[in-house]
Amino acid sequence: MSTETGTPTPTHDGPRPEPLRFFGTTWLNHDNGYSARRVAVAAGSLAAAVASCLVLRLAYQGLQIAAIGGFVSLLMVVMFAVCSAMAFRHTWDGFTRRPDPDRQASLRSLLTIGFVGSLLAYFLRSLTEAPGEKLHRAEYEAARERHKKRTTRRSGDPSKKRRA
Numbered sequence: 001m002s003t004e005t006g007t008p009t010p011t012h013d014g015p016r017p018e019p020l021r022f023f024g025t026t027w028l029n030h031d032n033g034y035s036a037r038r039v040a041v042a043a044g045s046l047a048a049a050v051a052s053c054l055v056l057r058l059a060y061q062g063l064q065i066a067a068i069g070g071f072v073s074l075l076m077v078v079m080f081a082v083c084s085a086m087a088f089r090h091t092w093d094g095f096t097r098r099p100d101p102d103r104q105a106s107l108r109s110l111l112t113i114g115f116v117g118s119l120l121a122y123f124l125r126s127l128t129e130a131p132g133e134k135l136h137r138a139e140y141e142a143a144r145e146r147h148k149k150r151t152t153r154r155s156g157d158p159s160k161k162r163r164a
Helices: 034-066 070-094 103-108 108-113 115-126 133-153
Strands: none
Touching: 034 115, 070 108, 070 115, 103 108, 103 115, 108 115
């Protein structure tokens, strides 16, 4: 089947592509505003990361005004830096392979603290593709191949098969 633009669409009897957040299934054929969505996601995630850094800066200034001491201020900066780096890496890896649900649950609070890292990973990935597109495309292609093998093996009428 094809759409009005001539791009192939998935058949209803085969596997269907899994939708991505903010993109739906436009990642499959890069149609229906895919490029505009990528630009919007990149700009939005970068704007959110900048706004988050400003909020963290205000929090740091609040600690400075409270005069709680240099050690606690340093500890807070190191905590946010480490958590952001770990959240960046975890989010970045999540674009190429499915995360382990148990590990995801155990890291939830750490990833929440390091939200700036996740936003930056989302921004950087959206510069090249829809975040998670590569993983979803590979899974979709594998599912299409499995479906094709299953349906081609069953083609033909077995009762008309010649016996040797």
